[in-house]
Amino acid sequence: MSAPLLEIDDLVVSFTTRRGRIQAVRGVTLQVHPGETLGVVGESGSGKSVTMQAVMGVVDSPGAVESGDIRWRGKSLLASAVEAEDLRGRDIVMVFQDAMTSLDPLFPIGTQIGEVLARHRGLKGPAARARILELLELVGIPNAAARLNYLPHQFSGGMRQRIMIAMALAADPSLLVADEPTTALDVTIQAQIVDLLIELRDRLGLAIVLVTHDLGLVAELCDRVAVMYAGRIVEVADVWSLFAAPAHPYTAGLLRATPAIGDLPERLDTIEGSPPDPSDLPAGCAFRLRCPRADATCVVEPPMSHPDTGRSVLCWHPEPPPVTTRPETAHV
Numbered sequence: 001m002s003a004p005l006l007e008i009d010d011l012v013v014s015f016t017t018r019r020g021r022i023q024a025v026r027g028v029t030l031q032v033h034p035g036e037t038l039g040v041v042g043e044s045g046s047g048k049s050v051t052m053q054a055v056m057g058v059v060d061s062p063g064a065v066e067s068g069d070i071r072w073r074g075k076s077l078l079a080s081a082v083e084a085e086d087l088r089g090r091d092i093v094m095v096f097q098d099a100m101t102s103l104d105p106l107f108p109i110g111t112q113i114g115e116v117l118a119r120h121r122g123l124k125g126p127a128a129r130a131r132i133l134e135l136l137e138l139v140g141i142p143n144a145a146a147r148l149n150y151l152p153h154q155f156s157g158g159m160r161q162r163i164m165i166a167m168a169l170a171a172d173p174s175l176l177v178a179d180e181p182t183t184a185l186d187v188t189i190q191a192q193i194v195d196l197l198i199e200l201r202d203r204l205g206l207a208i209v210l211v212t213h214d215l216g217l218v219a220e221l222c223d224r225v226a227v228m229y230a231g232r233i234v235e236v237a238d239v240w241s242l243f244a245a246p247a248h249p250y251t252a253g254l255l256r257a258t259p260a261i262g263d264l265p266e267r268l269d270t271i272e273g274s275p276p277d278p279s280d281l282p283a284g285c286a287f288r289l290r291c292p293r294a295d296a297t298c299v300v301e302p303p304m305s306h307p308d309t310g311r312s313v314l315c316w317h318p319e320p321p322p323v324t325t326r327p328e329t330a331h332v
C-alpha cells in the first residue's frame with residue numbers, strides 16, 4: 001500500500017468546560033491513503049467532528065490538542081503552524097454540513113472562489129476566471145458564466161453545497177474531509193451530492209474522509225470505515241468486512257439499528273442506554289455499561305487488537321465472525 005497522506009497518531013483533544021476538562025478525542029490513531037474513501041461513523045458526541053477539526057486546525061476555543069500528532073505526507077502539522085496553514089485549504093480541504101458556514105453571504109461566489117485561487121495558486125485575472133468557470137462546471141452549476149456575481153443566498157441549498165465543493169477543490173487538494181455533507185439537504189439533492197462526490201473522487205483521484213451518521217452512504221461510498229465511540233476509534237475495517245461481520249459489539253449494535261431496504265422501521269433494534277457523559281466516563285471500556293458481551297474483564301481498557309482476521313477492534317470480546325465465504329465481487 002502507498003504511503004499514507006494523513007496520519008493521526010494517538011491524538012487527544014480536550015475542552016475546558018464549567019464541569020472541568022473533558023477529553024472529546026481520547027487517543028485516536030488513523031491513516032488516510034491516497035485516493036481512498038474513509039468513512040467515520042459513530043453516535044452524536046463521539047468525537048468525529050472534533051477529530052477532523054484538529055486535522056484542519058479549527059478546534060473551537062476552549063478546545064486544544066493535548067497530545068499526539070497529525071502528519072501530512074510524513075510532516076507534522078502540529079510542529080509548524082505556518083506550513084500547516086499553507087497546506088490546509090490547499091492540499092487538505094473540508095466541506096461542512098451547512099454551506100452557509102463556509103460561504104460569506106456578502107460576497108459573490110465568483111469572488112470567493114477567486115480568493116482561494118489567488119491565495120493558494122497565485123491565479124488572477126482571465127486565468128482565474130477561466131478556472132472558476134471550469135470548477136463550477138465540474139460540480140454541475142449550470143450557466144455558470146452568468147452567475148459568477150450571484151450572492152450565496154441566490155442559490156438553492158443543493159447548489160450552495162456544490163459551490164462550496166467547487167471552492168474546496170479550487171486549489172487541487174489531495175484530501176477532502178466532508179463532515180455530514182448531505183445532512184441538511186433533502187433526499188433527492190442528497191443523492192445528487194453523493195453522485196458528485198463519487199464522480200469527483202474517480203475523476204480527480206481525491207482521497208475523501210466522510211463523517212456521517214448514514215451507514216447507507218458509507219456502504220455506497222467508502223472503502224474503509226472507522227467507528228468512533230466516546231472519543232476513541234473502536235473498530236477499523238474495510239467496508240465489506242465491517243458490514244458482513246462487525247467485530248465490536250457497538251458496531252454490531254449500530255448495524256442492527258440501521259434499516260435495510262424493505263425493513264419496517266419498528267423491527268429495528270436500538271442500542272440500549274445512551275453514550276456516556278465525557279466528563280464521567282466509566283473505567284475501562286467506555287461501552288461496557290451498554291454492552292451485551294461485557295464482563296469483569298472490561299473494567300480494564302482493552303487493547304486495539306489485531307486478531308487473526310487482521311481486524312482492528314478495541315474490545316476484549318469481539319463478536320465471532322459468521323461462517324460465510326466472501327463472494328468474488330463485494331456487494332454491500
Ligand SMILES: Nc1ncnc2c1ncn2[C@@H]1O[C@H](COP(=O)(O)OP(=O)(O)OP(=O)(O)O)[C@@H](O)[C@H]1O
Nearest residue numbers: 015024043044045046047048049050051060061278
Ligand atoms: N466547543 C466545544 N466546547 C465544549 N465541548 C465541545 C465543543 N465542541 C465539541 N465538544 C464536545 O466534544 C465531544 C465530541 O463532539 P463532536 O462534535 O466531535 O461529536 P460528533 O461525533 O461530531 O457528533 P455529531 O454526530 O453530533 O456531529 C462532545 O462531547 C462535545 O460536547
Ligand SMILES: [Mg+2]
Nearest residue numbers: 048049050179
Ligand atoms: Mg459532528
